[in-house]
Amino acid sequence: MSIPLSPTVQKLKPSATIAAAAKAKALKSTGVNVHEFTLGEPDFVTPEHICNAAKEAMDAGHTHYTPAVGIPELKQAVCDSYQRDHGLTYQPNQVAISNGAKHSIHNVLTALCGPGDEVIIPAPYWVSYSALVELCGATPVIVDTTEESGFCMSADQLRAAITPKSKLLMLNNPCNPTGAAYPVETLEALARVAVEHQLFVMSDEIYEKLIYEGSEFRSFATLGEDVVPLTIIVSGVSKAYAMTGWRIGWTLAPVELTAAMTKLQSQETSNPCSISQYAAIAALNGSQECVEEMCAEFASRRTYVMQRIKALPKVSFAEPGGAFYVFFNVAEHFGRPLPGGQSVENSSDFCSALLEHAHVALVTGDAFGAPGYVRLSFATNMATIEAGLDALEKFLS
Numbered sequence: 357m358s359i360p361l362s363p364t365v366q367k368l369k370p371s372a373t374i375a376a377a378a379k380a381k382a383l384k385s386t387g388v389n390v391h392e393f394t395l396g397e398p399d400f401v402t403p404e405h406i407c408n409a410a411k412e413a414m415d416a417g418h419t420h421y422t423p424a425v426g427i428p429e430l431k432q433a434v435c436d437s438y439q440r441d442h443g444l445t446y447q448p449n450q451v452a453i454s455n456g457a458k459h460s461i462h463n464v465l466t467a468l469c470g471p472g473d474e475v476i477i478p479a480p481y482w483v484s485y486s487a488l489v490e491l492c493g494a495t496p497v498i499v500d501t502t503e504e505s506g507f508c509m510s511a512d513q514l515r516a517a518i519t520p521k522s523k524l525l526m527l528n529n530p531c532n533p534t535g536a537a538y539p540v541e542t543l544e545a546l547a548r549v550a551v552e553h554q555l556f557v558m559s560d561e562i563y564e565k566l567i568y569e570g571s572e573f574r575s576f577a578t579l580g581e582d583v584v585p586l587t588i589i590v591s592g593v594s595k596a597y598a599m600t601g602w603r604i605g606w607t608l609a610p611v612e613l614t615a616a617m618t619k620l621q622s623q624e625t626s627n628p629c630s631i632s633q634y635a636a637i638a639a640l641n642g643s644q645e646c647v648e649e650m651c652a653e654f655a656s657r658r659t660y661v662m663q664r665i666k667a668l669p670k671v672s673f674a675e676p677g678g679a680f681y682v683f684f685n686v687a688e689h690f691g692r693p694l695p696g697g698q699s700v701e702n703s704s705d706f707c708s709a710l711l712e713h714a715h716v717a718l719v720t721g722d723a724f725g726a727p728g729y730v731r732l733s734f735a736t737n738m739a740t741i742e743a744g745l746d747a748l749e750k751f752l753s
């Protein structure tokens with residue numbers, strides 16, 4: 357007898373990036389040397405001073421429940437970091453600490469959106485965006501962006517997508533999977549449209565510290581006094597401090613919305629890990645040199661990877677201004693026979709054939725609402741990058 361699962365879960369798609377990583381891992385466990393590029397997390401170890409703060413927290417007995425959306429010291433550290441980095445003044449009652457930015461996104465959507473609401477999502481988008489919108493009963497409205505525009509949505513595109521049902525825009529800057537870092541003028545134009553239509557904007561800024569030469573990061577909340585009451589910043593420590601396993605994220609939002617998310621989180625999960633909260637304080641209040649060092653390493657890998665991908669036959673991409681991904685178009689390889697005799701017809705086929713014959717693991721663009729593309733994460737060591745790109749080049753030529 358099969359278990360009669362809830363309609364919500366029956367409709368829910370599994371995370372495609374996690375599935376791709378699992379497939380690569382399964383092949384690896386058979387003894388194959390897999391060149392793994394599916395990972396959406398820094399390969400660095402969490403900096404020592406952060407780990408030490410966690411050990412000290414345990415020794416000091418900080419191993420019990422905390423307030424549902426975080427201890428006051430961490431909320432204050434978040435406020436201080438936005439004042440320092442962006443000149444933004446937030447109060448602790450506008451901060452909700454969660455079990456990671458993904459959890460924060462769920463909180464925002466559940467607190468704000470429901471059946472009948474439309475949520476505008478520029479594509480390519482992070483895998484969980486559309487799934488989480490559907491989970492809260494709202495309707496995702498996908499707006500396709502182009503490689504020529506650097507995968508940035510324009511104000512005109514936003515205006516055209518707005519209907520009386522539009523509630524929220526989900527922006528991701530810099531973007532996973534494209535690496536797009538929105539130019540300030542584009543952000544300003546989007547902000548004007550949002551204000552005009554009183555549209556809420558969730559700005560997922562989890563990659564804000566990973567910005568490369570030629571690009572600039574601006575937090576959405578800096579775009580005007582009238583933009584702040586509509587803005588919900590989502591971020592966390594995962595990407596900037598190599599702390600994906602610690603599960604600490606946050607929102608900066610209007611007081612009323614923060615209170616709603618607090619109520620929700622107090623019923624759903626209670627507080628995020630107490631020890632991780634102390635580690636996050638050390639990350640935010642400590643020296644930011646570790647962030648600069650990791651970013652510099654990502655920058656040199658990015659330069660190398662872009663140069664190699666540029667040299668591949670019949671492949672195109674928009675240079676990533678931030679994050680640690682290159683998102684490239686392989687559609688010109690569809691329909692022609694590849695090693696193994698198969699012909700591939702779409703990005704998912706392409707990724708399967710590539711994994712099977714070249715042992716290179718990428719994530720299909722289909723997962724990000726971008727057929728024809730594949731995502732390569734350069735959050736892995738140079739030896740893997742070099743060997744993997746050699747294998748990819750051989751597969752394509």
Ligand SMILES: *Cc1c(COP(=O)(O)O)cnc(C)c1O
Nearest residue numbers: 456457458482532562592594605
């Ligand atoms: C990694 C990632 C997150 C989630 O981060 P966690 O804090 O680890 O949950 C959110 N948004 C984007 C775009 C990401 O790539």
